[in-house]
Amino acid sequence: MSLPGLPLLLQSIVSGILMGGVYGLIAIGLTLIFGVMRIINFAHGSFMMLGMFTTYWLFIVLGIDPYLSLLISIPLLFVLGLIVERFLIAQVLDAPEYNQLLLTLGISLFIENFALFLWSPNFRALNVPYVKKTATVGTLMISLPKVIAFLFAIFFTVLLYYFLRKTDLGKAIRASSEEKEGALTVGINLRRIYYVAFGIGTACVGAAGTLIAPFFYVNPHVGGVFVITAFVVVVLGGMGNLIGALVGGLIIGLAESLGAAFLPGQLKQFIIYFIFILVLLFKPEGLFERRSG
Amino acid sequence: MILAAGGIFLLILPRFLGRYFTHLFTMIFFFGYLGTAWNILGGYAGQFSFGHAAFFGVGAFTSTLLQIHLGVNPWIGMFLGGVLGLLLGLFIGSLSFRYGLRGPFFALAMLALAEMLRLVAVEWMAVKYPLGITIPIRDSSLLYFQFASKAPYYYISLFMAAAVLYLTRIIEERRMGSYFKAIRENESAAEALGINAFRYKLWAMAISSFLTAVGGTFYAQYYLNIDEEAVFGVAVSIEVLLGPIIGGAGTVFGPILGATILEFLSEMTRNFLRGYSGVHLMVYGTVLVVVIIFLPSGILGGLQMGYRKLSKGR
Numbered sequence: 001m002s003l004p005g006l007p008l009l010l011q012s013i014v015s016g017i018l019m020g021g022v023y024g025l026i027a028i029g030l031t032l033i034f035g036v037m038r039i040i041n042f043a044h045g046s047f048m049m050l051g052m053f054t055t056y057w058l059f060i061v062l063g064i065d066p067y068l069s070l071l072i073s074i075p076l077l078f079v080l081g082l083i084v085e086r087f088l089i090a091q092v093l094d095a096p097e098y099n100q101l102l103l104t105l106g107i108s109l110f111i112e113n114f115a116l117f118l119w120s121p122n123f124r125a126l127n128v129p130y131v132k133k134t135a136t137v138g139t140l141m142i143s144l145p146k147v148i149a150f151l152f153a154i155f156f157t158v159l160l161y162y163f164l165r166k167t168d169l170g171k172a173i174r175a176s177s178e179e180k181e182g183a184l185t186v187g188i189n190l191r192r193i194y195y196v197a198f199g200i201g202t203a204c205v206g207a208a209g210t211l212i213a214p215f216f217y218v219n220p221h222v223g224g225v226f227v228i229t230a231f232v233v234v235v236l237g238g239m240g241n242l243i244g245a246l247v248g249g250l251i252i253g254l255a256e257s258l259g260a261a262f263l264p265g266q267l268k269q270f271i272i273y274f275i276f277i278l279v280l281l282f283k284p285e286g287l288f289e290r291r292s293g
Numbered sequence: 294m295i296l297a298a299g300g301i302f303l304l305i306l307p308r309f310l311g312r313y314f315t316h317l318f319t320m321i322f323f324f325g326y327l328g329t330a331w332n333i334l335g336g337y338a339g340q341f342s343f344g345h346a347a348f349f350g351v352g353a354f355t356s357t358l359l360q361i362h363l364g365v366n367p368w369i370g371m372f373l374g375g376v377l378g379l380l381l382g383l384f385i386g387s388l389s390f391r392y393g394l395r396g397p398f399f400a401l402a403m404l405a406l407a408e409m410l411r412l413v414a415v416e417w418m419a420v421k422y423p424l425g426i427t428i429p430i431r432d433s434s435l436l437y438f439q440f441a442s443k444a445p446y447y448y449i450s451l452f453m454a455a456a457v458l459y460l461t462r463i464i465e466e467r468r469m470g471s472y473f474k475a476i477r478e479n480e481s482a483a484e485a486l487g488i489n490a491f492r493y494k495l496w497a498m499a500i501s502s503f504l505t506a507v508g509g510t511f512y513a514q515y516y517l518n519i520d521e522e523a524v525f526g527v528a529v530s531i532e533v534l535l536g537p538i539i540g541g542a543g544t545v546f547g548p549i550l551g552a553t554i555l556e557f558l559s560e561m562t563r564n565f566l567r568g569y570s571g572v573h574l575m576v577y578g579t580v581l582v583v584v585i586i587f588l589p590s591g592i593l594g595g596l597q598m599g600y601r602k603l604s605k606g607r
Binding site: 040088091092095096097098099101102103105106107108109110111112113114116117121224228231232235264265266267269270273274276277280281282284 | 389392397405409415527566571585589
């Protein structure tokens with residue numbers, strides 16, 4: 001590569017890793033739900049959109065700082081996840097896989113178009129003063145909100161990791177994910193585990209929505225942009241593998257930003273789908289050996 | 294007898310309908326057609342595709358581009374688009390089935406395929422056709438597949454729906470239909486009985502992708518304008534499969550029943566809540582959730598099961 005390409009390369013690597021952390025957080029919610037319940041949650045992107053709008057409205061109406069609104073968006077999405085699991089998902093746990101997929105599709109159609117009905121398809125942006133700040137290191141430009149999003153994403157991932165490792169509830173979730181029958185025999189209440197795991201999954205993606213809101217447009221269909229990427233990340237990292245989801249997120253973040261720098265237009269996304277199909281075909285268990293938690 | 298009466302009724306119907314209802318019925322036949330095509334692969338053979346927009350878009354783009362650039366007649370373009378769709382279907386099908394992609398994973402791979410094609414179209418269209426591709430208007434004639442009035446489209450879509458229903462019926466009565474169902478219910482067991490699952494899944498894929506691509510040309514000729522979102526978008530893949538799922542996947546008349554219900558619902562919500570685009574999708578989502586929870590095999594599937602239970606009870 002010629003010399004002028006080097007700063008661009010560095011720049012892409014840095015922004016790729018920053019975005020990758022957020023992809024990881026979105027994908028961890030998805031992979032947790034899949035690992036425990038074997039459900040591919042198509043509504044994941046809709047929950048993220050709700051997280052973004054929570055932050056948006058809290059900022060617009062009450063002037064609450066976007067990062068402070070994490071304290072509201074996370075519990076809100078957690079409770080919403082519990083409700084959706086309890087009343088809808090729980091009804092189809094024994095149904096064929098594609099019916100489960102269709103149910104989550106129906107939920108996402110409803111949520112997204114209800115949001116469209118309430119809030120119009122307009123593209124909105126959060127105008128937070130410090131959001132436009134970028135730090136310059138040599139030739140590198142690093143946008144502040146992306147750094148914050150990345151740090152929070154890593155923080156939440158580590159938090160979740162320790163929750164699953166150290167607490168009884170976390171251990172029960174991991175047990176149900178690895179060995180359903182075994183978990184039942186030792187007296188774990190699977191119903192309750194599903195309930196909580198789904199809630200945690202939606203809380204993760206709600207947090208991700210809040211973190212993205214300061215530097216991405218907000219619109220009822222914004223979730224669709226991220227949900228397919230999240231599927232790719234989850235499959236890449238191995239369905240149900242949390243660490244795999246984080247690493248997969250970083251890989252996809254990097255692939256995307258390098259693709260954006262060196263390929264014309266939308267072809268970066270093209271590369272991601274191409275990787276996706278290849279992994280599905282040749283390495284469906286993901287790039288890493290499955291290790292839960 | 295009932296069929297013949299129904300057929301005659303549908304044939305004379307446009308005489309009594311205004312433009313609006315002729316359009317509504319055309320859409321019912323058209324989505325019924327697409328749903329029935331999807332149903333052969335997704336309903337009968339149990340290979341759940343989430344990316345039929347790939348075939349639909351290939352058909353729409355093939356006939357449109359051939360027509361604009363080479364002056365190829367749209368009917369020939371329709372056939373060629375179908376063939377291209379079929380080849381694409383065989384390609385992704387042989388890859389997916391060879392490597393044992395099943396259930397939701399096959400669905401996701403199909404989704405990724407459609408999205409890849411959409412992105413290529415976005416990239417290419419942004420330069421050449423930023424406003425979508427418009428088919429130049431010519432005289433109303435069957436030869437050019439263009440009509441000033443709605444009725445001819447009504448008849449073409451009616452014919453397409455009837456033909457594909459008849460095809461489904463033939464498949465169901467033949468050995469192929471039983472093979473499809475055997476593969477859907479238990480693929481390993483079907484193979485143990487000597488059914489070449491790979492081959493029959495590819496058959497289902499070929500028929501379904503060809504027909505869906507042909508539908509793409511109908512769409513292009515009906516609206517005389519296509520863009521990448523309208524023919525390759527995720528929304529297309531979703532609308533194609535909603536009909537069969539709600540009406541009853543793996544039944545002959547399920548997709549057309551589903552399409553009828555959905556189109557009427559969508560018109561009702563549009564009239565009820567004017568000015569809100571996308572509201573009908575909210576209703577679709579609700580119907581989908583309700584059907585999946587209460588009638589997991591669709592309306593006709595549920596009726597069939599209920600009937601079987603009743604006759605067994607006697």
